[in-house]
Amino acid sequence: MAKKEVVTPERMKKLDACLAANKNRQGGLMPVLNESQKIFGCIPVEVQKIISKELNIPMAEIYGVITFYHQFSIEPKGDYIISVCMGTACYVKDAQKLVDEVTAEIGIGPSETTPDYKFTLMATRCVGACGLAPVVIVNNREKGDDVYGRLTVKGGEMKDIISKY
Amino acid sequence: MTALEKLNNTKQITMKNLELRLGKQAGDNKRHVLICEGTGCLSADAAKIEGIFADEVKKNNLADSVEIVRTGCFGYCQVGPIVIIYPEGSFYSRVKLEDIPKIVQEHLLGGAPVKDLLLPEAVNADGSITPFNDVPFYKIQKRVALRLCGLVNPENITEYIAFDGYQALNKVLGMKREDVIKEIKDSGLRGRGGGGFSTGMKWEFCFKTENAQKYVVCNADEGDPGAFMDRSILEGDPHSIIEAMAIAGYAIGANKGFVYVRAEYPIAVNRLQLAIDQAKDFGLLGEKIFDTDFAFDLEIRLGAGAFVCGEETALLNSIEGKRGMPNPRPPFPAVKGLWGKPTIINNVETFANIPQIILNGAAWLNAMGTEKSNGTKVFALGGKVENAGLIEVPMGTTIRDIVYEIGGGIPNGKEFKAVQIGGPSGGCLTKDQLDAPIDYDSLLELGAMMGSGGLVVMDEDNCMVDIARFFLEFTVDESCGKCPPCRVGTKRMLETLIRITEGKGEMEDLERLEVLANNIKASSLCGLGQTAPNPVLSTLRYFRDEYIAHVKDKKCPAGACTELLEFFIEDSCKGCTLCKKACPVDAIIGERKELHVIDQEKCVKCGACIPKCPFKSIVKK
Numbered sequence: 001m002a003k004k005e006v007v008t009p010e011r012m013k014k015l016d017a018c019l020a021a022n023k024n025r026q027g028g029l030m031p032v033l034n035e036s037q038k039i040f041g042c043i044p045v046e047v048q049k050i051i052s053k054e055l056n057i058p059m060a061e062i063y064g065v066i067t068f069y070h071q072f073s074i075e076p077k078g079d080y081i082i083s084v085c086m087g088t089a090c091y092v093k094d095a096q097k098l099v100d101e102v103t104a105e106i107g108i109g110p111s112e113t114t115p116d117y118k119f120t121l122m123a124t125r126c127v128g129a130c131g132l133a134p135v136v137i138v139n140n141r142e143k144g145d146d147v148y149g150r151l152t153v154k155g156g157e158m159k160d161i162i163s164k165y
Numbered sequence: 166m167t168a169l170e171k172l173n174n175t176k177q178i179t180m181k182n183l184e185l186r187l188g189k190q191a192g193d194n195k196r197h198v199l200i201c202e203g204t205g206c207l208s209a210d211a212a213k214i215e216g217i218f219a220d221e222v223k224k225n226n227l228a229d230s231v232e233i234v235r236t237g238c239f240g241y242c243q244v245g246p247i248v249i250i251y252p253e254g255s256f257y258s259r260v261k262l263e264d265i266p267k268i269v270q271e272h273l274l275g276g277a278p279v280k281d282l283l284l285p286e287a288v289n290a291d292g293s294i295t296p297f298n299d300v301p302f303y304k305i306q307k308r309v310a311l312r313l314c315g316l317v318n319p320e321n322i323t324e325y326i327a328f329d330g331y332q333a334l335n336k337v338l339g340m341k342r343e344d345v346i347k348e349i350k351d352s353g354l355r356g357r358g359g360g361g362f363s364t365g366m367k368w369e370f371c372f373k374t375e376n377a378q379k380y381v382v383c384n385a386d387e388g389d390p391g392a393f394m395d396r397s398i399l400e401g402d403p404h405s406i407i408e409a410m411a412i413a414g415y416a417i418g419a420n421k422g423f424v425y426v427r428a429e430y431p432i433a434v435n436r437l438q439l440a441i442d443q444a445k446d447f448g449l450l451g452e453k454i455f456d457t458d459f460a461f462d463l464e465i466r467l468g469a470g471a472f473v474c475g476e477e478t479a480l481l482n483s484i485e486g487k488r489g490m491p492n493p494r495p496p497f498p499a500v501k502g503l504w505g506k507p508t509i510i511n512n513v514e515t516f517a518n519i520p521q522i523i524l525n526g527a528a529w530l531n532a533m534g535t536e537k538s539n540g541t542k543v544f545a546l547g548g549k550v551e552n553a554g555l556i557e558v559p560m561g562t563t564i565r566d567i568v569y570e571i572g573g574g575i576p577n578g579k580e581f582k583a584v585q586i587g588g589p590s591g592g593c594l595t596k597d598q599l600d601a602p603i604d605y606d607s608l609l610e611l612g613a614m615m616g617s618g619g620l621v622v623m624d625e626d627n628c629m630v631d632i633a634r635f636f637l638e639f640t641v642d643e644s645c646g647k648c649p650p651c652r653v654g655t656k657r658m659l660e661t662l663i664r665i666t667e668g669k670g671e672m673e674d675l676e677r678l679e680v681l682a683n684n685i686k687a688s689s690l691c692g693l694g695q696t697a698p699n700p701v702l703s704t705l706r707y708f709r710d711e712y713i714a715h716v717k718d719k720k721c722p723a724g725a726c727t728e729l730l731e732f733f734i735e736d737s738c739k740g741c742t743l744c745k746k747a748c749p750v751d752a753i754i755g756e757r758k759e760l761h762v763i764d765q766e767k768c769v770k771c772g773a774c775i776p777k778c779p780f781k782s783i784v785k786k
Binding site: 064 | 204205208209242243245387388389390391392393396428429430466467468469470471472483484485486487488489490504545547548549553554585588619621623627632635636645771772773775776777
């Protein structure tokens with residue numbers, strides 16, 4: 001599997017700025033991790049090492065925090081993250097079938113990434129757009145979110161959505 | 166000029182401009198175009214709608230008479246994207262981009278609302294128009310926490326000030342701290358985040374704990390699936406939360422507050438940050454507020470996707486930068502909270518009530534709702550109802566009124582089956598409880614709970630065992646792992662439920678589930694574990710037949726549990742072979758142009774064949 005480039009000099013610069021801003025802040029670890037996840041799309045071990053040194057927090061503790069929260073990941077995700085909302089309102093309107101359709105289409109299950117790092121599938125927590133249930137969001141870090149709501153779940157919809165990317 | 170004079174000046178000037186939104190004709194052909202830009206409508210192109218309106222207004226030289234206003238959620242999400250035009254209160258629903266030039270030409274230029282683009286219920290038989298807050302969806306609602314959502318521009322502090330904003334803060338700064346707390350206590354306000362603990366009592370405990378440093382925390386870690394009221398308040402009326410937190414800070418003697426928000430709510434976070442900055446610029450946060458010695462500062466902290474962080478001690482740990490795991494209580498946060506200092510934690514909706522209680526008095530809130538549950542409650546109504554959205558009703562309103570009067574009943578002529586209240590901590594109620602009043606205590610009695618107010622309606626196609634499994638899967642995933650009853654117990658319950666939905670259950674499993682559930686409830690460390698078994702217990706109580714059907718007959722009456730269904734091809738099959746090609750296990754037999762048959766031995770029930778069939782001949786039974 002091709003390795004995705006995660007740590008670039010430009011991104012490291014952003015991390016430095018973020019560390020400087022949060023170094024002496026009470027409870028600064030969470031904001032730093034949130035920001036790192038945004039900058040790199042994940043929090044790889046080499047970034048964790050820098051955070052550990054700068055904030056003077058043991059690696060073990062940082063690893064503990066990262067693995068505790070769903071939004072943090074150590075491995076890089078795909079360019080397009082397909083999030084199928086699995087909140088109750090979407091679930092009772094057959095969101096599970098949308099997840100299955102993506103799996104059938106591109107061969108990855110929830111929380112998995114395609115080998116070319118193009119797509120990651122997430123069965124996500126309630127996005128709070130229950131009036132549009134069932135909802136699917138396709139996110140790209142540069143282009144932002146594309147939201148698909150009021151899906152009919154009659155089959156073929158996810159294929160059409162995926163083919164747009 | 167004193168700070169209060171500055172505030173009142175702004176109020177007066179702004180109100181003059183806003184009067185036409187209150188149904189008062191402003192004359193001069195002035196109009197306000199309010200565009201809902203809550204998350205729901207923004208997901209349906211509301212930002213583009215604003216852009217096109219702006220272009221059209223410019224093109225037609227209407228800039229002097231028309232104001233385009235970005236607002237928070239109107240609540241009627243089902244018919245979004247929504248645009249309301251004042252002074253008429255014309256309710257444009259499901260607005261399409263291509264409709265906008267027509268609205269601008271006929272309504273803004275011509276002065277006549279475009280009737281065929283309005284919400285159908287808003288146009289009467291005689292051709293007259295019902296203003297937006299009088300359509301059936303809003304009729305029995307009572308908006309307190311959502312008072313300004315959809316009425317003001319949340320990104321403009323002066324509009325909040327026009328509607329009495331920050332007057333309550335000014336008022337309390339002239340009161341004794343004890344009197345502020347007494348007012349809140351007397352109002353009977355109970356925590357809207359789920360527990361229903363008296364807000365005034367919480368404040369009093371913290372007030373009585375002596376410490377030079379105290380904190381106010383707002384819990385906006387809204388994790389319940391199907392609930393989005395806290396987000397909508399932050400998006401639609403962020404200043405009410407800022408004002409309330411400052412009031413709380415004064416009452417208990419804290420000079421610092423934190424708002425802990427889910428990172429999944431970027432719009433809410435941006436609007437709140439903007440509101441905090443504006444309040445600081447206006448002198449309503451920071452040092453010497455209203456020329457007194459009171460100082461208060463506010464900071465946003467983001468969560469990172471952990472449901473358990475909605476539990477107060479877990480939330481505090483998360484703010485401190487740790488794993489968000491709960492601590493045993495006591496000590497309660499009011500005594501020993503954030504960084505060991507006395508802290509009060511209130512939910513967003515609770516805070517949204519505070520300024521109005523201060524301005525209108527305790528008796529005002531007391532007059533609404535039931536004896537022990539005062540005021541109103543916001544619910545996120547969703548699932549199988551005609552009108553999904555965000556609603557606010559007086560406590561004590563019946564489930565029937567909510568589902569049928571506001572929700573408009575069940576779509577597609579289906580039968581109402583159950584309503585799930587309170588998310589993963591709550592329970593399912595049936596049509597026998599439709600007339601039960603919704604308040605904290607009656608819901609607990611029925612085996613559900615208020616929770617944060619998610620209200621998901623289900624019809625005959627939803628399997629209650631499957632729903633119980635769905636919630637258990639959620640809690641197993643979100644259990645923090647600190648205490649064994651929750652970590653291990655919920656996992657065992659889930660395994661049992663999966664067995665049942667796969668047709669491998671035994672009758673003894675039902676009893677085992679109940680015993681285990683009660684043990685988990687009694688022995689878990691925090692609210693997550695203590696309430697996690699509720700979805701299972703309530704469905705076992707009201708839908709036991711359905712469990713028995715799964716166990717004894719190996720059938721799913723609702724037709725939802727795939728493992729218990731068999732796939733069949735009906736006679737309408739034309740033999741196109743598309744399904745045969747789609748089948749991953751070669752279970753479909755049949756020659757071209759001949760009726761196909763599914764080999765039940767081979768079929769893995771993946772469902773891949775169903776969408777492929779152009780004749781809809783494949784059915785599950």
